[in-house]
Amino acid sequence: MATDSTSTSKATARPSSSTSDVLLGAIFARGRVAAAVSDAAFVQAMLDVEVAHARATLPAPAAEAVAAVAVAERFDLEALAQEAARHATPVIGLVAALREQSGEDGVHRGLTSQDVVDTGLMLMAQRALSVLSDDAAAAADATALLAETHRTTPILARTLMQPAQPTSFGLKAAGWLVALDDAGAELTRVRDAVLAAQVGGAVGNRAALADDADAGARVAAAIAAELGLVDPILPWHGDRRRAAQLAAALGVLAGTAAKIAADVVLLAQGEVAEVRDGVAGGSSAMAHKANPVAAISARACAARVPGLVATMLSVMDGEHERAAGGWQAEWETLRELLRSTGAAVAWLRELLERLEVDAPRMEANLVAVLGDAAAPRPDTGPLIDRALAAHRAR
Numbered sequence: 001m002a003t004d005s006t007s008t009s010k011a012t013a014r015p016s017s018s019t020s021d022v023l024l025g026a027i028f029a030r031g032r033v034a035a036a037v038s039d040a041a042f043v044q045a046m047l048d049v050e051v052a053h054a055r056a057t058l059p060a061p062a063a064e065a066v067a068a069v070a071v072a073e074r075f076d077l078e079a080l081a082q083e084a085a086r087h088a089t090p091v092i093g094l095v096a097a098l099r100e101q102s103g104e105d106g107v108h109r110g111l112t113s114q115d116v117v118d119t120g121l122m123l124m125a126q127r128a129l130s131v132l133s134d135d136a137a138a139a140a141d142a143t144a145l146l147a148e149t150h151r152t153t154p155i156l157a158r159t160l161m162q163p164a165q166p167t168s169f170g171l172k173a174a175g176w177l178v179a180l181d182d183a184g185a186e187l188t189r190v191r192d193a194v195l196a197a198q199v200g201g202a203v204g205n206r207a208a209l210a211d212d213a214d215a216g217a218r219v220a221a222a223i224a225a226e227l228g229l230v231d232p233i234l235p236w237h238g239d240r241r242r243a244a245q246l247a248a249a250l251g252v253l254a255g256t257a258a259k260i261a262a263d264v265v266l267l268a269q270g271e272v273a274e275v276r277d278g279v280a281g282g283s284s285a286m287a288h289k290a291n292p293v294a295a296i297s298a299r300a301c302a303a304r305v306p307g308l309v310a311t312m313l314s315v316m317d318g319e320h321e322r323a324a325g326g327w328q329a330e331w332e333t334l335r336e337l338l339r340s341t342g343a344a345v346a347w348l349r350e351l352l353e354r355l356e357v358d359a360p361r362m363e364a365n366l367v368a369v370l371g372d373a374a375a376p377r378p379d380t381g382p383l384i385d386r387a388l389a390a391h392r393a394r
Contacts, residue, residue, distance in 0.1 A: 033342025036128035044072040046120035052226035110209035118198035142352035146173035171380040174387035183253040197224035200235025247312035258302035278354025294351035301344035
């Protein structure tokens with residue numbers, strides 16, 4: 001018995017993310033964002049930071065020697081993981097391996113671990129946001145089509161979960177559209193204007209980076225330009241607003257996806273049956289059910305996001321020039337934020353592109369509640385046109 005217990009303990013001592021990804025990844029790692037924030041993607045982003053630094057500080061042949069080997073697939077992720085646990089940073093093991101593979105001792109000289117982690121996270125986020133923005137834009141396009149197609153389709157509005165007055169399904173979809181467009185625009189703004197390179201050296205004064213402040217600024221600017229990131233006024237070691245702004249923008253987009261999915265869940269109820277989720281799933285106990293899988297999954301992924309945003313906000317008060325614990329807490333939190341928001345939006349895209357609208361049922365439900373002499377049905381066309389015009393102008 002003792003032997004069996006020991007064996008079981010060893011088998012379960014180390015969590016296996018790969019196992020979780022296999023079983024539930026198709027739900028919670030939906031779409032292409034998950035690959036953009038994988039371990040390999042994060043390592044590649046940090047390697048790209050080291051290459052940008054090498055090109056800004058080393059002779060061209062040395063820099064290209066670094067670039068030639070700075071490929072994530074060449075590095076042992078398990079070994080890097082062990083070193084990350086040993087030092088509470090993934091950079092020390094990575095730099096040692098990069099120096100060994102390139103034969104260049106100048107790798108990383110003048111930088112600190114936080115420079116590489118922060119800039120790597122910003123670069124990884126930039127790449128992930130490009131993918132995420134594609135899904136958000138496609139979801140918005142699908143919503144615009146619903147708004148245009150159903151501009152005169154009557155539907156019973158519900159307020160406080162109770163029947164209210166007539167409106168149009170096109171206007172409901174137009175409301176979704178404006179919310180998606182605005183949330184997507186903010187995410188694009190963050191990607192282009194907030195995500196910045198972090199180049200400060202050991203304590204943020206760039207003392208080891210170059211001989212004087214102007215030279216250090218030029219190196220920092222060169223690294224930012226190489227990576228396509230913002231060149232900030234100062235190093236932002238202790239100023240966590242950029243990471244928090246990214247988290248907040250992701251939270252708003254995830255919340256927008258959740259709201260639309262919640263509306264679909266309610267409209268798809270059997271007693272209502274005004275829409276059908278084109279991604280329908282079954283029940284293990286009730287063969288007659290067609291569960292709105294895409295809407296449910298979008299909500300499930302989005303539900304994880306607010307707590308992650310709160311974590312990012314809660315660690316903004318880091319101590320002095322580098323936080324002890326708060327900074328480290330950002331790393332996986334931010335990756336999971338991107339992954340969960342990306343999955344929610346990927347599911348939302350599928351939902352909206354396949355959504356089936358039952359206009360006769362909408363009319364029947366409206367009449368059943370308000371009667372044939374229902375309140376006058378307002379012309380929602382002008383409002384829908386405003387939403388569509390704004391969408392086309394983006």
